[in-house]
Amino acid sequence: MSQQSHYRICPLCEACCGLEIRSEGGRVVSIRGAENDGFSKGFICPKGVSLKDLHEDPDRLRQPLIKRDGRFVPASWDEAFEEIERRLLPILREQGPDAVATCIGNPAAHKISLLAYFPKLARALGTRNIFSASTLDQMPKQLSAGLMYGHWLSIAVPDLPRTDLLIILGANPQVSNGSLWTVPDYKGKARAMRERGGRIIVIDPRKTETAHAADEHLPIRPSGDIFLLLGMVHTLFDEGLVQLKHLAAHVKGLDTLREAVQAYSPERMAAGCGIPAETQRRLARELAATERASLYARIGSCTQRFGTLNSWLVDVINTLTGHLDAIGGAMFPKAAAFAANTQGRPGVGKGISTGRRSSRISQAPEVFGELPISCLAEEIETPGPGQVRALIAIASNPVLSAPNGPRIARALDSLDFMLSLDIYLNETSRHADVILPGLSPLEDLHYDVAFPQLSWRNHARYSGPVFSKPAGQPKEWQTLLRLTALLEGKDWRGDVRIMDDESIASDVQRSMGEHADAVLAALAPLRGPERLIDLALRTGPYGDQFGRKPEGLNLAKVKAAAAGIDLGELQPRIPELLRTPSGQIELAPQQLLDDLLAVDAALAQPAPTMSLIGRRDMRSGNSWMHNLPVLAKGPMRCTLLVHPEDAARLGLHDGGRACVANAQGELKVEVSLSQDMMPGVVSLPHGWGHDLPGVELALAKQRPGVNLNALLDDKARDPLSGNSVLSGVAVSVRAL
Numbered sequence: 001m002s003q004q005s006h007y008r009i010c011p012l013c014e015a016c017c018g019l020e021i022r023s024e025g026g027r028v029v030s031i032r033g034a035e036n037d038g039f040s041k042g043f044i045c046p047k048g049v050s051l052k053d054l055h056e057d058p059d060r061l062r063q064p065l066i067k068r069d070g071r072f073v074p075a076s077w078d079e080a081f082e083e084i085e086r087r088l089l090p091i092l093r094e095q096g097p098d099a100v101a102t103c104i105g106n107p108a109a110h111k112i113s114l115l116a117y118f119p120k121l122a123r124a125l126g127t128r129n130i131f132s133a134s135t136l137d138q139m140p141k142q143l144s145a146g147l148m149y150g151h152w153l154s155i156a157v158p159d160l161p162r163t164d165l166l167i168i169l170g171a172n173p174q175v176s177n178g179s180l181w182t183v184p185d186y187k188g189k190a191r192a193m194r195e196r197g198g199r200i201i202v203i204d205p206r207k208t209e210t211a212h213a214a215d216e217h218l219p220i221r222p223s224g225d226i227f228l229l230l231g232m233v234h235t236l237f238d239e240g241l242v243q244l245k246h247l248a249a250h251v252k253g254l255d256t257l258r259e260a261v262q263a264y265s266p267e268r269m270a271a272g273c274g275i276p277a278e279t280q281r282r283l284a285r286e287l288a289a290t291e292r293a294s295l296y297a298r299i300g301s302c303t304q305r306f307g308t309l310n311s312w313l314v315d316v317i318n319t320l321t322g323h324l325d326a327i328g329g330a331m332f333p334k335a336a337a338f339a340a341n342t343q344g345r346p347g348v349g350k351g352i353s354t355g356r357r358s359s360r361i362s363q364a365p366e367v368f369g370e371l372p373i374s375c376l377a378e379e380i381e382t383p384g385p386g387q388v389r390a391l392i393a394i395a396s397n398p399v400l401s402a403p404n405g406p407r408i409a410r411a412l413d414s415l416d417f418m419l420s421l422d423i424y425l426n427e428t429s430r431h432a433d434v435i436l437p438g439l440s441p442l443e444d445l446h447y448d449v450a451f452p453q454l455s456w457r458n459h460a461r462y463s464g465p466v467f468s469k470p471a472g473q474p475k476e477w478q479t480l481l482r483l484t485a486l487l488e489g490k491d492w493r494g495d496v497r498i499m500d501d502e503s504i505a506s507d508v509q510r511s512m513g514e515h516a517d518a519v520l521a522a523l524a525p526l527r528g529p530e531r532l533i534d535l536a537l538r539t540g541p542y543g544d545q546f547g548r549k550p551e552g553l554n555l556a557k558v559k560a561a562a563a564g565i566d567l568g569e570l571q572p573r574i575p576e577l578l579r580t581p582s583g584q585i586e587l588a589p590q591q592l593l594d595d596l597l598a599v600d601a602a603l604a605q606p607a608p609t610m611s612l613i614g615r616r617d618m619r620s621g622n623s624w625m626h627n628l629p630v631l632a633k634g635p636m637r638c639t640l641l642v643h644p645e646d647a648a649r650l651g652l653h654d655g656g657r658a659c660v661a662n663a664q665g666e667l668k669v670e671v672s673l674s675q676d677m678m679p680g681v682v683s684l685p686h687g688w689g690h691d692l693p694g695v696e697l698a699l700a701k702q703r704p705g706v707n708l709n710a711l712l713d714d715k716a717r718d719p720l721s722g723n724s725v726l727s728g729v730a731v732s733v734r735a736l
Ligand SMILES: Nc1nc2c(c(=O)[nH]1)N[C@H]1C(S)=C(S)[C@@H](COP(=O)(O)OP(=O)(O)OC[C@H]3O[C@@H](n4cnc5c(=O)[nH]c(N)nc54)[C@H](O)[C@@H]3O)O[C@H]1N2
Pocket: 104, 105, 106, 107, 111, 133, 136, 137, 299, 394, 395, 396, 397, 398, 400, 401, 402, 421, 422, 423, 424, 426, 428, 437, 438, 439, 614, 615, 621, 622, 623, 624, 686, 687, 708, 709, 712, 726
């Protein structure tokens, strides 16, 4: 038998590396970085290699499961759908759409099959109760971007290859491989940047892997970012450093902003962030004085009470120093497909609206159609009209991923019906009545919808399935279309190809009007996601416009390119990118200014004696990769990092055990001493705690770790975005 080589884009993190997979006789022989991929240039991390283990994992579900008398039994697809129809439809019919919630998790962002077909399912449900991992993650950035530029995916990324100064706040791209910044091989790019004289400064309570490889590390008090950022903006005005340069004609609200930050001098802010006033001023001056520079912030800055204000002020600083939309600064990618900021009239738009409705119990405002995932448990538990009685969970593991996981687990148990679309029987799906599995990534095609909109360089890349899917197992988009039909009361047994045709026809009629028939005819040979990709590419900014620009892109051309098509370095995009009603960058949205009032109160609060932050590990991906042998080997990674000074005071020693506790609960964990921690701060990774009853993850259960989110309070949120507070939580630590 001879070996075959396949090109496959890795779906396991935002870096979207192109991989070369060699197979023989239906088995994976090797996985390497694809050297011919101009975007990722051969980079791969251990998770990419683990795609083989994922594909072969005996615990990965390949057949639907139905819970009968408390035990899961294998079922056919028809039996599973019949069970869903029998149990879910009456709830929907009798109690109304809000009684059925849906919750979609992180892997969906990496699967066009889920991402593109979920909105249809949500529309068919018509529920207000839509939750996702976004409110555990980047919702603050989406909201601030929406308010400032008019669309929530208009997010600027550092132009690393051309920058001379990069300041990183609350991100660890050397381990996470970048987030809201698709930058395969951050490490290599950062090294190259420093070798040509560039500098990197990392601001983080822990001296991270990224900080070790940087020029300077500044420890910050957890949750202190708002004070630092205000101190920096204040400095820019105070010292006359504001230089809008090319943006001068495109900003609105400069005077309002100046006034709003007047009270926040670095001297006053120092106590809040633990960074001396002079250092805050120096950071602002360095950004202002460096021709090509940018400030980049990520999840550490989002998962805080002031996540939205932080996200906003980062962009404010880039704007006031003339680095937004400038070469070598913070730039907006231009994706070949699916980017709303390339559609419609350039330079002006409807902007965004939020708070069109609120959650029933906490009255948390809706943001981009979603409610905070930290409201899920209370919406299930609290009786009354609109109470959630059923849940459709899609690639989502809130029992481990969301604050107060144990409460979520209890709430899920009290549901009348739960459906999970998941590839494992894990901490969340064990609560389901029916589990419908997805395909192995290697059995699926791949085109990234979101990440080209956040990429270090413009590109269009597609990869086909490496292996054919098992006979009889549907693709996930087919499962979603059938479920949508079921929810609409239609015949879910019907031909899925007709459902697909009808679905795209209605999309195209809405967007293309009189041209709809001609467009549908041109797309006709394709089906499913491929048809959506072709449509998006052809109508996109580089597209062939169905023949009007024959040299332009379509799916056939992208497929024909061995490892994708390079579309060049990032280019300035303002004002074309803007979709605000004013046609300007909104520097001072009222909603954000109003929240500044709460900053003063927060400044007056004493810092906790000990606070808990999270961390990520190269060989771990959120909550669901601990069952893969290549990642699970080596030392235990779910340990509590403690600074030696704290350890000495608390009587802790390396390899010993500690109890971490607060009002939410307590966890018993192994201690690792680390000089990298800021004294008074301990760190524990999230996504662990696999020892719950009913979990079928043989390897992960051998070293289950503990669930950090058991200590986090589901009521702690950024009120603007609904994002959970996941960092800087007060705890006590004692030796065991
Ligand atoms: N304390 C703390 N908590 C955090 C974070 C933190 O930093 N600290 N980070 C947060 C962040 S950024 C995120 S994104 C969330 C993630 O939160 P979630 O999205 O809830 O969690 P994941 O761990 O990604 O779990 C994904 C689920 O999808 C399943 N799955 C994997 N691949 C597929 C597939 O192809 N198809 C289907 N149908 N299912 C699949 C997995 O088995 C798993 O059940 O966690 C958040 N939680």
